[in-house]
Amino acid sequence: MPAVPAARAENDADRVAHLRRFEILDSLPEGAYDDIVALASQLCGAPIALISLVDAERQWFKARVGLEAQETPRDLAFCDHALLRPDAVFTIPDAHADPRFADNPLVTGPPHIRFYAGAPILVEGGLPMGTVCVIDTQPRLLAPAQAAALQALARQTAALLALRAHTRLAQQQAAELAKTSAEAQRERQRSAELLDLVLRGGNLGLWDIHVPSSVWTANARELEMLGHAADGAGPSTTDWRTLIHPDDWPQVRAALQAHLGGAAPAFQCEHRMRHRAGHWIWVQSHAVVVDRSADGQPLRVVGTHRDVTRRKEAEAEIELAHARLQQLSTTDALTGVGNRRHFDDCLAREWARSARTHQPLALLMIDIDHFKLYNDRYGHPAGDDCLRRVAELITACARRGGEIVARYGGEEFAVLLPGTPIDGARAVAQRCLQALRDGAIEHLASPTDGVVSLSIGVAVRVAGKSIEPKALTDAADAALYEAKRGGRDRLAVGTAG
Template sequence: MLHSINKEGRLISVSDAWLSKLGYAREEVIGRRSSEFLTPESREYAITDVLPVFFRTGRIDDVEYQMVCKDGRVIDVLLSAVLDDNSPGGGVSLAVITDVTALKTAERQLTLSEARYRELVESQSELVSLASPEGELRFVNHAYARRYGWLPHEMVGRSLFDFVPEEGRAAVAEHLKQVCSVDRSVENENQVVLPNGQTRWMAWTNRALTDAEGRVTAIHSVGRDIDERVAVERRLQESEARYRLLADNSTDMILLVGRDGKRTYSSPACVALLGYEPEEMLQIRTKDAIHPDDIGFLADRQAYIDDEATTFRYRMRHKDGSYVWVESVSRAIAAEPGQSPQRLVVVRDIEQRLAAEQRLKESEARYRLLADHGTDMVFQLDLDLVRRYVSPACREILGYAPEELTGIKPLSMVHPEDAVGVTLAFQSLLSGHVDRHSIINRFRHHDGHWIWVEAQLKTLKDPQTGQPSGIIGTLRDISARKAIEDQLQDANRRLQALAEQDGLTGLANRRSFDNALSREYGRARRDKKCLGLLMIDVDWFKSFNDRYGHPAGDECLKRIGAAIKNTVCRPGDVVARYGGEEFAVLLPDTDEIGTASIAERIRQAVFRLAIEHEASPKHVATISVGAISLAEGGPAEPEALLRNADQALYRAKDNGRNTVVRGSHLAPHGPPG
């Protein structure tokens, strides 16, 4: 979308795309201030922050605004603009506007999803972290940071080994390697060092997170303080009475279970967890208290004599008949002589944690669906490049039903000019040269017109042989983006033209002339050709401005510039306003005689304009011209040619003005003093 505004900020032109997007007719907007179409917030931002930079630098790039459509809809846009002080009337601004509403909407949805995820994590009392496989912390929740007396952002970037006693670091490092090697949660317990130097035991549930290629990108950890539990276990060996005191006050349900599954002790926490009194829990065998689908976890009798701690997740039957998800840590305890081995089982309610984990998984799934697919068409090709699957998004993008596209080759719908490039992309994927490829091409829509699409392609490989078995890809319609890109290219071409044109006369400006002189000078010396140069100055022009005013002076310069342009007719000739009342003419392949002849015709053409000039001896506006031509053996630099032309011009003024002086006539007299 394009629009132009004058120095008062009022619209003087808008593109059809601008009108279509905002829903206005051209007569409804021309003459109105461009700021009227911004939201109040964007309008204030433009006035206070953007416009001062724009008027200081003459341009702005990719400024984020919100514009209000006629029907009240608000769209997100990026605006780039350039200030043209040389335009008639001065201060005209040309702006290019890109609609980024869809992108901003997606960003806001992603931000909301992430915020929900963080809210879930931060609501937990357990310690939650994300760390690199090497142990560098990338995220910690507030509970984690509070545990160590830091703020969350102060811990990010630090190594988790900084908080582990030196003697325990090797074991933690080995555990992290184990976590990265398996596709499941792994439990771990280790000591941590608090800011006051105290060490505490923590229990961690760790799981490796992997990318699409299966590479471990991070380790997700959920931890809780088990220092008291460890202390309880240690004191159990010293005194059962002390153990019972601690166990009875624990919020976790603590059980002593014999080898035959019969309980010999249950802590009072069983009431809150399962609704049973401790005496009732002693009458229930383990296999009768666990969900039938989960009993297999405890079926291995070896687990009851293993000295290592074993962690399980399973469902236990509540007194009301429902089942509660729990996590238990079971450890063998030393038996007195003559007694059967027992295990100490600490059971914790994890219903809320599992619910939170499920909500996190659902949030992540929604996020991935939005980030990876959105409204893109997903398709799969076999080795013969025949479609075997097409997602329903094809209806919106191509106008076809999935079944209409399945079983045919996509090349039949590719624009003939793009077919070779698409074929080469497919071949490079199936040959194994690349695993991924991105292409942009035109596709025929169901109604017959062509649309621009962008496809992201990936090779499918046979899991057994590793050889390519097909291609999977996503395709999206980028016609709108291509149209915007074309508009931007057109705007850039017009801006380039303005940069090389004099705003008053429409002739080439000095920058453009200097570039042409350098180019033609080099060509003339290389090909041993002539190159004519005229330097022209309007006589008594200061007096003209003083007498008739600057507007009349501008009109005088425009008429003289037009007369020069009309006299110099060849396509390769360059006419420029060199500065102020000075003009310059470049005449390729023209010797000094021809150059002087053209100069004389220009002088006469200007004289015939009969522009009134009372301060001139001729009573009309006249010009003085220095005419020179590069010949073989001439100066080696274009600047020298310009100096010689200037000297000829000065001689013309010294000779009374309204005359032409050739460069070759300077030699007997030398340069003017």
Template sequence: MNRLRSGKNWSVDAKYLLVLVVLFCAVFLTARLSILTDMGSDGEAAFWWSNAILLSVLLLNRRERWPLIFIVGYAANVAAHIHGRDSLPVSFALSGCDILETAISAYPFAKTAEHAIRFSRPRELARLCLVGALLAPAISAVCAAPVYRLFYVGVPSNFGVHWFLSNALGAIIVTPIILSFFNNDGYALLDRNQFPEVVGLLSLMFICTYAVFHNTSFPLFFILFPPLLLIVVRLGMNAGILGICIIAVFSVIFTAHGRGPMAMIQDARWERQVFLIQVLLASAVLCVSLVSVVLNERRLLEQAARKSEQLYRLLAENSRDIIVLTDLKHRREYISPAVQWMMGWDPKELVGTTYQDSIVHPDDVPAMTATLDALKSGEPAKSLTYRCQKKDGAYLWMEANISLYCDRITGGPIGYVNVVRNIAERKAAEERLQDAYLALEALASVDALTGTANRRHLNEALEHDWHRAIRTASPISLLLFDVDHFKLFNDLYGHLRGDDCLRQIAETARQVFRRSGDTVARFGGEEFAIVLPDTDRAGAYELAQRLRQAVEALGTEHAGSQHSFVTVSVGCATLVPEPGSDPNILMEAADRALYEAKRTGRNRVIDAFNPQLSTS
């Protein structure tokens, strides 16, 4: 195809000049032969191939060369008409109609002329049929008919129809044949491996064509098409064109000798027989072209599908994520190789199984089922975190991004795509982060010295238990206790001994108040607080006494105390809170009771709402 495209712009080298000379001769001879057969046939030209030859040369060259090719083609047409004894006005006018037809036919290919044009492509075949074989001949026929009637008398009324048919058949027959000869794909027929099949099928075409046109008893045209289609399917469009050439040679030779299906037509003139041969050849060309289009489209689709499959397989097999395809019944149809190095399973072991049968942790199956059902009902794709069993029995935390995939033709869902990623490290990091957060939260609510709750936690616990007591109309008690003469203890024994003393007292308080709902907190310095939900006055007072006695029983030496050992003073307050009341009233009451205990001699318990109830 590219051998005619080697020149540049308007440069005319020897090879291109030879092409123009050959073009002139081909157009002149075919036009002259057609005009010759027209003589004495009432304007019924048997064939007109010169326009198709000119169109073929145009399509084989770049657009920059078209003007010169048009000039040569026009000159050859005019010369043929003049040689056929048409007047100059008629020659110029009818040649102009032919050039107009060729220009219209070539226009749709102008932007693609730099590339090899193949009529096995649907778009290019449609352009040739609709524009080159229908629109352009019709326009030229409409223009030629009045010109012919202007200069000649007795022009048949169907002149325009004959013009249109002969030009249209020429475009359909000649253009694909010429372009196929310059198509580099034709060299594949000479391939050593394919050559025996080429010879065999063309021989079959030869035999069938000979049988059809040697016969004078029955019109056996239908015998020609099975071997012709077989050639196209097996060898391609170029080989099909060779088969058509065999049909053309046999049809012309045998018809000229009065044999074959054309000779069986009663009272058929030579022009009519040639016309019918063209119809046969045009039908064969269209048949070959259409089958080639279908085969070419199928080949392109297969190549695209194969390329797409290779690409997706490459991505799937080299992805560190596991890619799983399942049908709508959750049966695994494909599993990428990543499952082997990640989980120890061979993909073949899992294909055909469902997630209910294997791998997925039983506790996570309901969540997986719910996710797949939601996707099937039309909800958007979502991710799911679940556990998968390795081949050694251990479980890994995995994250799956699941979506539906649909049939390309019907658009209906046919399965699920599951992209699974190992998040065991991320999950462990999340758990470590959660532990760290809980530890940090504990540090934020625990007194660093004594290990009891701090002031912040105390306030939260008191607020929570206070509102709970309001809802349940139950009593809540608060104890505040202070280490007696603790500043003097620090002065006598040092701060380290003081810290040890506070830790001992805090541990003693935890031993006394063991209920899970009780809160022991360091209120500040040497002062502690204890929140006792669901505890009445008597119970709170009794517990306060146990605490005082337990600290006294420690016998921690304190030379600055009148008792010679460490003691505590305790303020106790109990209320059944009213709706809308503030827990600070309980705190204030307990604080007043503690102050009273210290004022009246220390090492004692004072009830805020019953000061007379006091023990030491």
């Protein structure tokens, strides 16, 4: 008659799943479990003692004494029967006399079981995982104290399983924590790399000011920008204010105070900073308050600096070029005094001023006498030299400041005298005539004294609603004509319009 397998409990699948969660099946031997079977064998005086865990189709021995086999099929397992009465010690006093086991190969063959007693190992929730059991080759019984000891050892085994579960959970949590913290570390690293990339890509130095102490710290790029070693050896001062150009300090302070006081969302400004080599570099500065005290006082400001020295230099060059261009566009190339365009602009401007202030505006129209004859006699290049010299002499006569000397036409000059009444204008004209006489530029072809002379028309007007600037130029032209007609080397004053 074959062995009679135990009936399966309804929750057997749950039980097996629970057992497998301990991940103990097929694990290596462990001292704590070995101790339990050694104790069971000794306390019960049995040659064989096992911790048998009942898997789906086998029983596997976590610890054993007196038996070679590591596992047996579940159908042959005495322990499987013990699971049906979880609260009691399952005992077979004599397997030969029990029809369920008499033909069991473990009874008829090695290890020749006659006696079996198994205490179920009950884990949390009351599910039996297997038994702590003792086996003898002789029929017998357990004393009540031995049965109680076997149950105590089964509880110890359950406690070991619970401990194993807790340990594994703790290990898993520790591993997850380590993973999370490694991920957080990696994330921090990535952020730092990204920030570095942004700072490098934008060529930005990073700085940090502790506001109450004004102590300044900076990253490697900032230090490098200021000429210090990137290894962190910064400027000898920790007070950032001493690094700022004194001329720029008021502007920096105002921008900073606007932000610290809440009037501006950020501190932004361009200013110069001291380079270690002694020169100044231009930086574009951006910063924000990142920490405030409980009462709202700024504690920490973090910002960036971009070196904009090259841009600033380029801007200065462009400005200079622009100024040069501006000057070129208003200057007569031959004589260096203002050109006609400049004169026209100045006349319009001064006319408007005269209209506002009711101050007189005087104009001298100055023409070189017999200049055609000069060119004819001395040649055109000498004529050019003569024009330059005359321009110099006239400019020297208009020395009050505010006067405008311009080349009006070929050998004709104009001097505009803002705020000058007729007497003053006449005096300037006289000085010009005298300067030419004193200058004594040889002009042997001139019927007038053998030196270059001038004819000057003088006119003065106060601008008004019904009078145009042309009135002034026409009057000066008419006066000039009078001077020519009167014999040259003289001035004539235009009549008041």
